[in-house]
Amino acid sequence: METAATGSEESGAAEGPVEAAAGREDGGCEGLWELPVERCVRRAECGRCSRPQKVCLCPFFPVHPLKVSTCLYIIQHPAEESRVLRTVPLLAACLPGDKCKVLIGRRFGEDRYPELAAVCRNSSTLILYPGAEAANLEEVALIFPSPSTIIIIDGTWSQAKDIFYKNSLFRLPKQVRCNALT
Numbered sequence: 001m002e003t004a005a006t007g008s009e010e011s012g013a014a015e016g017p018v019e020a021a022a023g024r025e026d027g028g029c030e031g032l033w034e035l036p037v038e039r040c041v042r043r044a045e046c047g048r049c050s051r052p053q054k055v056c057l058c059p060f061f062p063v064h065p066l067k068v069s070t071c072l073y074i075i076q077h078p079a080e081e082s083r084v085l086r087t088v089p090l091l092a093a094c095l096p097g098d099k100c101k102v103l104i105g106r107r108f109g110e111d112r113y114p115e116l117a118a119v120c121r122n123s124s125t126l127i128l129y130p131g132a133e134a135a136n137l138e139e140v141a142l143i144f145p146s147p148s149t150i151i152i153i154d155g156t157w158s159q160a161k162d163i164f165y166k167n168s169l170f171r172l173p174k175q176v177r178c179n180a181l182t
């Protein structure tokens with residue numbers, strides 16, 4: 001859930017000048033005052049979309065939450081929560097509060113997550129995860145016109161793979177995939 005287009009936000013670090021200034025033996029420290037200090041200043045964040053206020057995306061969100069019948073369960077890898085581009089808050093901001101649930105972690109046992117376990121056992125729950133077993137979501141939509149819940153794993157491919165294969169609960173729902181965009 002990330003695009004390269006937004007990845008440049010944290011760039012602009014001035015490693016070169018810092019090293020150059022630190023390495024100088026001529027005793028002058030005037031140059032240090034000219035170094036950018038922005039890196040140390042924590043930028044103000046929008047409380048709704050979690051983006052820096054300068055690039056807040058809230059004006060682009062729908063005024064009212066989208067009306068959806070399907071509930072989304074986002075299973076988020078802990079490392080994903082702290083990434084620069086946090087896409088889950090954007091999704092959550094567009095959906096009614098009771099239609100978007102976010103669970104953060106790596107291991108989801110039945111004992112600790114009885115509600116999730118019940119959702120996984122529900123025959124109208126789908127899990128979005130590619131693989132040989134996965135059915136095409138568009139075809140499944142014809143059979144399940146309105147799935148009660150779709151489970152989505154948020155993380156890098158290897159994090160998502162780890163979560164999917166090491167939690168038996170996630171292999172209970174019908175597995176679906178999105179067709180690659182052509």
Ligand SMILES: [Zn+2]
Nearest residue numbers: 046049056058
């Ligand atoms: Zn915002």
